[in-house]
Amino acid sequence: MDILNLNEWGLDAKAPLYIAGPCSVETPNQLNTTVKDLASRGFKWIRGGVWKPRTRPNSFEGVGEIALPWIQEVKEKYQVQFAIEVANPYHVQKALEYGIDLLWIGARTTVNPFAVQEIADSLKGVDIPVMIKNPVNPDLALWIGALERINQAGIKKLAGIHRGFSNFNDQVYRNSPTWQIPLELKTRYPNLPLLNDPSHICGKRDLLASVAQMAMDLNFDGLIIESHFDPVNAWSDAAQQVTPEVLEKLIQDLQIRSTSTENPIFQSQLELIREQIDQVDREFLETLSRRMKLVEKAGEYKKLNNVAIFQMERWKKVFETRPEWGTALHLNPDFIKELYQLVHTESIKKQEEIMENTGLQKEK
Ligand SMILES: O=C(O)C(=O)C[C@]1(C(=O)O)C=C[C@@H](O)C=C1
Numbered sequence: 130m131d132i133l134n135l136n137e138w139g140l141d142a143k144a145p146l147y148i149a150g151p152c153s154v155e156t157p158n159q160l161n162t163t164v165k166d167l168a169s170r171g172f173k174w175i176r177g178g179v180w181k182p183r184t185r186p187n188s189f190e191g192v193g194e195i196a197l198p199w200i201q202e203v204k205e206k207y208q209v210q211f212a213i214e215v216a217n218p219y220h221v222q223k224a225l226e227y228g229i230d231l232l233w234i235g236a237r238t239t240v241n242p243f244a245v246q247e248i249a250d251s252l253k254g255v256d257i258p259v260m261i262k263n264p265v266n267p268d269l270a271l272w273i274g275a276l277e278r279i280n281q282a283g284i285k286k287l288a289g290i291h292r293g294f295s296n297f298n299d300q301v302y303r304n305s306p307t308w309q310i311p312l313e314l315k316t317r318y319p320n321l322p323l324l325n326d327p328s329h330i331c332g333k334r335d336l337l338a339s340v341a342q343m344a345m346d347l348n349f350d351g352l353i354i355e356s357h358f359d360p361v362n363a364w365s366d367a368a369q370q371v372t373p374e375v376l377e378k379l380i381q382d383l384q385i386r387s388t389s390t391e392n393p394i395f396q397s398q399l400e401l402i403r404e405q406i407d408q409v410d411r412e413f414l415e416t417l418s419r420r421m422k423l424v425e426k427a428g429e430y431k432k433l434n435n436v437a438i439f440q441m442e443r444w445k446k447v448f449e450t451r452p453e454w455g456t457a458l459h460l461n462p463d464f465i466k467e468l469y470q471l472v473h474t475e476s477i478k479k480q481e482e483i484m485e486n487t488g489l490q491k492e493k
Pocket residue numbers: 424427428438439440441443444447472473476477
């Protein structure tokens with residue numbers, strides 16, 4: 130993809146870029162009060178939903194295009210850049226008509242290649258930054274596909290927004306962060322600016338700071354956070370918005386880390402640690418390979434005796450004891466559970482291969 134760095138956007142956009150503002154634009158007064166406060170605290174990029182795709186009907190779906198002249202007014206009054214969500218070519222047309230500075234495509238639109246393509250077609254020949262939120266489901270290819278469609282329409286001021294992924298029963302987050310997906314995106318497209326949206330990941334105010342810090346620790350290029358002058362009475366997403374004052378404090382408290390350092394002592398120390406990690410990984414893989422050889426042996430033995438691959442009692446025991454052993458070694462038991470689930474799946478696959486090479490009847 131042919132993408133520009135944030136500092137090449139020519140819009141005073143450099144990392145970390147903070148975009149703050151209400152979930153939805155509600156009234157001229159709500160917009161004015163919130164933007165005035167944010168601008169006085171140095172926020173130059175404001176967000177505000179005009180059209181709101183909601184999961185279920187009968188919830189507030191945004192005030193619609195009547196908000197656009199209100200936005201124009203606050204942009205002028207407080208000298209801020211304004212970002213809104215677009216979900217179809219009509220939204221794009223209206224946003225451009227009213228001088229909106231940045232467009233974002235929401236998670237529910239990113240999942241639909243037809244919708245994204247229609248937006249892309251309506252952006253041909255237009256020079257405006259576009260940010261694309263991850264699709265609601267954890268599908269990296271779909272996210273990349275949307276970025277490619279918009280990029281192919283000639284948009285080089287392009288960025289991703291990580292807003293987390295829908296989940297069935299995450300007890301902590303509204304949308305599971307599943308950090309490995311945005312990290313994989315960044316690995317594949319190192320110059321693609323990537324923002325984090327703690328508001329939609331957290332769903333509640335008290336988690337915002339920790340997720341925002343995690344994003345900074347992982348080298349995200351900025352944050353898009355919801356802020357409302359009166360969060361509790363917000364018409365949408367009341368639980369996850371914070372006042373401009375709270376937001377300013379949250380951002381001041383963030384530890385911003387650099388990607389690397391020129392400090393030669395740091396470099397040589399890190400190099401030393403990495404050599405040790407290489408060595409440990411070799412030993413780790415040799416151990417894993419030894420385990421797999423034993424699993425193969427067990428598979429051969431089962432084949433000879435026509436015994437089923439899956440041994441529930443044994444597996445239950447393994448799955449119970451390994452997290453305990455891990456805990457004693459200061460390892461996170463949930464991590465060990467995930468690890469052993471993968472290991473067991475691989476064991477079964479290996480033993481399946483062994484069974485398939487036999488003339489004996491496979492038990493189900
Ligand atoms: O104990 C066995 O029977 C094995 O084959 C090993 C193993 C494992 O990976 O630990 C694999 C499959 C069984 O379901 C249970 C355990």
